[in-house]
Amino acid sequence: MINVNYDISKIIIRSMELDDLEEVLNIEKKSFSNPWTYNIFYYELIQNRYAKYFVLEKNKEIIGYLGLWLRGRSFHITNIAIKERWRNRGYGGILLRFIEKMATKHKVEKISLEVRRSNLIAQNMYRKCGYKLIKIRKNYYQAEKEDALVMEKKLN
Numbered sequence: 360m361i362n363v364n365y366d367i368s369k370i371i372i373r374s375m376e377l378d379d380l381e382e383v384l385n386i387e388k389k390s391f392s393n394p395w396t397y398n399i400f401y402y403e404l405i406q407n408r409y410a411k412y413f414v415l416e417k418n419k420e421i422i423g424y425l426g427l428w429l430r431g432r433s434f435h436i437t438n439i440a441i442k443e444r445w446r447n448r449g450y451g452g453i454l455l456r457f458i459e460k461m462a463t464k465h466k467v468e469k470i471s472l473e474v475r476r477s478n479l480i481a482q483n484m485y486r487k488c489g490y491k492l493i494k495i496r497k498n499y500y501q502a503e504k505e506d507a508l509v510m511e512k513k514l515n
């Protein structure tokens with residue numbers, strides 16, 4: 360007898376809205392040592408015209424999100440997180456591929472980000488998706504005096 364599991368759940372990526380913030384903040388708090396607050400997300404969604412945020416929904420549940428800033432002809436990823444119990448199933452990669460497609464459509468030439476030196480899981484994800492280390496910012500995360508790795512992917 361062959362055992363087959365089909366995952367037929369629906370995945371949607373859409374723009375983040377203020378109404379999403381309760382769910383987003385729950386994920387944020389469980390994902391980061393210095394989580395962003397409601398006010399920061401509010402500023403990003405409503406006032407920062409160079410910012411764009413997306414949520415990933417699975418069967419109408421928000422299971423992840425990603426934010427970016429448009430800087431000239433590049434995207435800078437500000438934030439990416441996947442709800443704990445949905446991690447390591449490819450959803451982070453799906454969000455990165457999604458913004459890459461958007462970048463290509465908008466003639467964006469590169470995507471960059473900062474990641475903590477200790478965050479090996481995220482570094483693995485970025486490397487697997489084609490991001491390369493371009494420089495190190497010493498003590499970028501001041502509270503913990505932790506370095507940031509700046510990673511970048513050039514697009515064709």
Ligand SMILES: CC(C)(COP(=O)(O)OP(=O)(O)OC[C@H]1O[C@@H](n2cnc3c(N)ncnc32)[C@H](O)[C@@H]1OP(=O)(O)O)[C@@H](O)C(=O)NCCC(=O)NCCS
Pocket residue numbers: 390391439440441442445446447448449450451452453473474475478479480481483484485487
């Ligand atoms: C980083 C994060 C977004 C990754 O999302 P995810 O959906 O779990 O990642 P994916 O399943 O798409 O995995 C992509 C790659 O990341 C790496 N990865 C993911 N989970 C990993 C783990 N537990 N251990 C080691 N590498 C891992 C692997 O290289 C993986 O590729 P593979 O499955 O072919 O080995 C998620 O772990 C998260 O939300 N972490 C907390 C927030 C955070 O650190 N954000 C990044 C800030 S820079």
